[in-house]
Amino acid sequence: MQLETNQRLELTERAAALTRNYERLRTHDLLRGLLTEDYPGRIGLVSSFGAEAAVTLHMVAEIDPYTPVIFLDTWKHFPETLAYRDALVTRLGLCNMQTVTPRPVHLEVEDPDGDLNARDPDRCCHYRKTRPMLQALRAMDCWITGRKRHQADTRRELTLFEVQDRWIKVNPLLDWTPEDVAAYYRAHDLPPHPLTSQGYPSIGCVPCTRPVAPGEDARAGRWADSEKTECGIHFENGKIVRGGT
Numbered sequence: 001m002q003l004e005t006n007q008r009l010e011l012t013e014r015a016a017a018l019t020r021n022y023e024r025l026r027t028h029d030l031l032r033g034l035l036t037e038d039y040p041g042r043i044g045l046v047s048s049f050g051a052e053a054a055v056t057l058h059m060v061a062e063i064d065p066y067t068p069v070i071f072l073d074t075w076k077h078f079p080e081t082l083a084y085r086d087a088l089v090t091r092l093g094l095c096n097m098q099t100v101t102p103r104p105v106h107l108e109v110e111d112p113d114g115d116l117n118a119r120d121p122d123r124c125c126h127y128r129k130t131r132p133m134l135q136a137l138r139a140m141d142c143w144i145t146g147r148k149r150h151q152a153d154t155r156r157e158l159t160l161f162e163v164q165d166r167w168i169k170v171n172p173l174l175d176w177t178p179e180d181v182a183a184y185y186r187a188h189d190l191p192p193h194p195l196t197s198q199g200y201p202s203i204g205c206v207p208c209t210r211p212v213a214p215g216e217d218a219r220a221g222r223w224a225d226s227e228k229t230e231c232g233i234h235f236e237n238g239k240i241v242r243g244g245t
């Protein structure tokens, strides 16, 4: 317990030091520093290949195309997302794409009929996203997200660096607006996700995503009929479903 407390303290101090070093840098310079100086070989980008994902993917590809890019294939994604993933990987020249999936043995027990998302979405996310992601991150000390403050009320307080379990997590786009993202796509001629033109500013699994109405938060279409706002990969391990590995 004491060791855990000390490790937690060390990570918290590390996050504070990284914030001091990086908070005034442009996003590209921030990512370059993390990828090449602070965490070379020990950092990955977790990407949903969603509506705004191409920004970080493009920057990472420019800096080091061998950076691990982790995609959590829940087996519930829109076919458009899978096609977009493949097209972007080819277009950007990403060389270390890692698509991770749930363990069939878990789903046979927990979700034999494939409807766990309707009965217990936290548990569904735990087996289809969180646990595969934690496995994929085992060799890393830091991971990059695409989260932004504008996306939802629940993300307004995002910080640049966070501590989650034993990882440093960085949110390099936290202050980017939809206009910033659109300008970046135009400047670099990046293709849009095919569903964005159909009213999907945030795209997850098919049963848990709907288009949003004008004026709604970008993430209002995610788990729209429940209190759930995050999939679980942004919570500390064990807070959603305890027990087992």
Ligand code: SF4
Pocket: 074, 076, 116, 117, 120, 121, 122, 124, 125, 126, 128, 129, 204, 205, 206, 207, 208, 231
């Ligand atoms: S977003 Fe929905 S379908 Fe996807 S893992 Fe979570 S609960 Fe399951």
